[in-house]
Amino acid sequence: SPYSSYVFPVPDDLTPEEQQELENIRRRKQELLEDIQRLKDEIAEVTSEIENLGSTEERKNMQRNKQVAMGRKKFNMDPKKGIQFLIENDLLKNTSDDIAQFLYKGEGLNKTAIGDYLGERDDFNIEVLHAFVELHEFTDLNLVQALRQFLWSFRLPGEAQKIDRMMEAFAQRYCQCNPGVFQSTDTCYILSFAIIMLNTSLHNPNVKDKPTVERFISMNRGINDGETYLRTCCGIKNEPFKIPEDDGNDLTHTFFNPDREGWLLKLGGRVKTWKRRWFILTDNCLYYFEYTTDKEPRGIIPLENLSIREVEDKKPNCFELFIPDNKDQVIKACKTEADGRVVEGNHTFYRISAPTAEEKDEWMNSIKAAISRDPFYEMLAARKKKVSSMKRH
Numbered sequence: 001s002p003y004s005s006y007v008f009p010v011p012d013d014l015t016p017e018e019q020q021e022l023e024n025i026r027r028r029k030q031e032l033l034e035d036i037q038r039l040k041d042e043i044a045e046v047t048s049e050i051e052n053l054g055s056t057e058e059r060k061n062m063q064r065n066k067q068v069a070m071g072r073k074k075f076n077m078d079p080k081k082g083i084q085f086l087i088e089n090d091l092l093k094n095t096s097d098d099i100a101q102f103l104y105k106g107e108g109l110n111k112t113a114i115g116d117y118l119g120e121r122d123d124f125n126i127e128v129l130h131a132f133v134e135l136h137e138f139t140d141l142n143l144v145q146a147l148r149q150f151l152w153s154f155r156l157p158g159e160a161q162k163i164d165r166m167m168e169a170f171a172q173r174y175c176q177c178n179p180g181v182f183q184s185t186d187t188c189y190i191l192s193f194a195i196i197m198l199n200t201s202l203h204n205p206n207v208k209d210k211p212t213v214e215r216f217i218s219m220n221r222g223i224n225d226g227e228t229y230l231r232t233c234c235g236i237k238n239e240p241f242k243i244p245e246d247d248g249n250d251l252t253h254t255f256f257n258p259d260r261e262g263w264l265l266k267l268g269g270r271v272k273t274w275k276r277r278w279f280i281l282t283d284n285c286l287y288y289f290e291y292t293t294d295k296e297p298r299g300i301i302p303l304e305n306l307s308i309r310e311v312e313d314k315k316p317n318c319f320e321l322f323i324p325d326n327k328d329q330v331i332k333a334c335k336t337e338a339d340g341r342v343v344e345g346n347h348t349f350y351r352i353s354a355p356t357a358e359e360k361d362e363w364m365n366s367i368k369a370a371i372s373r374d375p376f377y378e379m380l381a382a383r384k385k386k387v388s389s390m391k392r393h
Contacts (some may be wrong), residue, residue, distance in 0.1 A: 067091055069108070076110040079117035096124065100131035104153065114154040119162025126165065133169045138177040143188070146174050147195060158284050167192055183387075190383050258282040260366040265315060265353040269346045274315060274353065281363075284370050286321075286350075299335035301350060303371045306331065308364055315353040317360035321367070322349040 014022065067089050075082025083099060086092035092102055103114050118129045136153070138146040150170050156163060171188040175181070182188040260281040265274045266288060277288040277298065284304065287297040307324045323329050333345035354360035 064091065072108040075117075076113050079113045080120075082113075083117070096127035096131045099128050100135060103128070103132055104135045106153065111153075111155040112157075115157045115162075115166075118154060119157045119159065119166055121161065121165070129166065129169050133173045136173060138174050140178070143174065143181075143191060144195060146170075146177075147192060151196075186383050186387050190387065259370060260363065262359065262363075263355070264288075264363070267351040267353075279352075279363075281366055281370055286367065286370075296336065299333060299345065301331065301333040301345070303367065306371055308367050308371070310360070310364065311351065313351065313353070317354040317357050318351060319354070319360060319364050320349045320351040 068086070068091055071082055071086040071089070071091060073082075074085050083092065086102075087094045092098055103109065103117065106114060117125065118132055119125075132153075133150075136146075136150055138149070141149070147170075156166065167189055168185070171185040171192060174192075175185050175188050182191075258280045260279075262279060263276060264279045266277050266279075267274055277290065278292050278294075280287045280289070280297075284302065286301040286303060288299045288301075289297050301321065303321070305323065306321045308319060308321055311318050311320050321331065323331060328348055331345060331347050331350065333347065333350075334342055335345050336342055352363075354363055
């Protein structure tokens with residue numbers, strides 16, 4: 001107040017009583033001024049605390065969001081390490097239900113990494129898989145609709161045993177949501193695979209011989225004793241499954257933890273010259289690069305259905321990849337031309353030379369372990385045998 005420090009003139013003829021009253025007024029005024037200042041100080045202190053509290057919470061939230069984003073990146077490169085990071089930083093509970101929820105929401109997660117984590121054979125990962133499948137609601141959906149939903153929530157891995165566990169869990173959940181539709185979970189499992197294979201045959205441009213509805217029904221007629229149900233499955237002809245792409249921004253996560261990597265010499269396809277290439281073996285494929293710093297491979301060789309053998313050549317420590325029983329068949333592979341175009345490879349065999357005999361043996365053993373041979377058919381054959389055996393008894 002502009003009058004707080006103003007001193008009013010005091011008359012000279014005040015009585016002692018009036019002087020005492022004036023003194024009392026002055027004292028009360030001083031006390032009021034001190035109270036007002038104290039209140040101002042308290043208000044300023046509380047305001048400061050509120051502001052600090054807000055900024056602290058904001059900082060905590062920003063820090064938490066940064067750690068969650070870091071955890072997602074770690075997960076996309078190495079799922080187990082990513083989950084461990086999130087648990088250690090109290091961003092995720094170490095329970096199968098909490099981790100399953102995190103994967104099911106899938107925010108910022110690579111669907112290939114989700115599939116890899118769910119397919120692991122550790123007891124805890126299997127618990128997470130079942131908790132993840134439980135989050136899907138398949139009630140009153142036909143099998144094709146349920147498969148659409150399931151196969152969009154992650155990318156199915158390439159290893160047969162992983163696929164077996166995941167499709168087994170799917171079949172159990174579907175039968176739980178729709179009791180009485182199938183005679184057993186094995187029946188559901190077999191028909192699910194038949195539908196996935198039908199989807200591939202119908203919509204993969206490399207498959208020339210497209211199956212008809214009648215052929216599909218004929219192949220699977222005995223599975224569930226229901227031609228009408230089988231016909232509903234053929235709706236996939238008009239609307240193929242949407243399979244998640246490998247949604248990483250680059251190939252870093254693909255080559256993050258390879259089975260094997262190193263320099264090897266490769267014999268050219270058309271021009272028979274030897275060239276030094278950096279090879280990476282991962283996910284049942286052999287990739288080769290011109291330089292270790294390249295972000296994109298010069299060539300990709302899927303190992304499915306190939307064989308490997310040691311061969312004699314002018315170059316030492318040679319081995320080659322080939323298609324058994326088909327000498328002149330070109331191996332399904334691709335390469336990047338100098339102008340950036342991706343074209344089909346033209347090798348009927350890939351001949352490779354290792355620096356030493358020891359490395360040759362190590363590469364051959366690693367590649368042998370990675371070669372797969374259409375495992376679906378073996379798995380399905382075993383299931384069909386089991387179902388037919390149950391029917392006989």
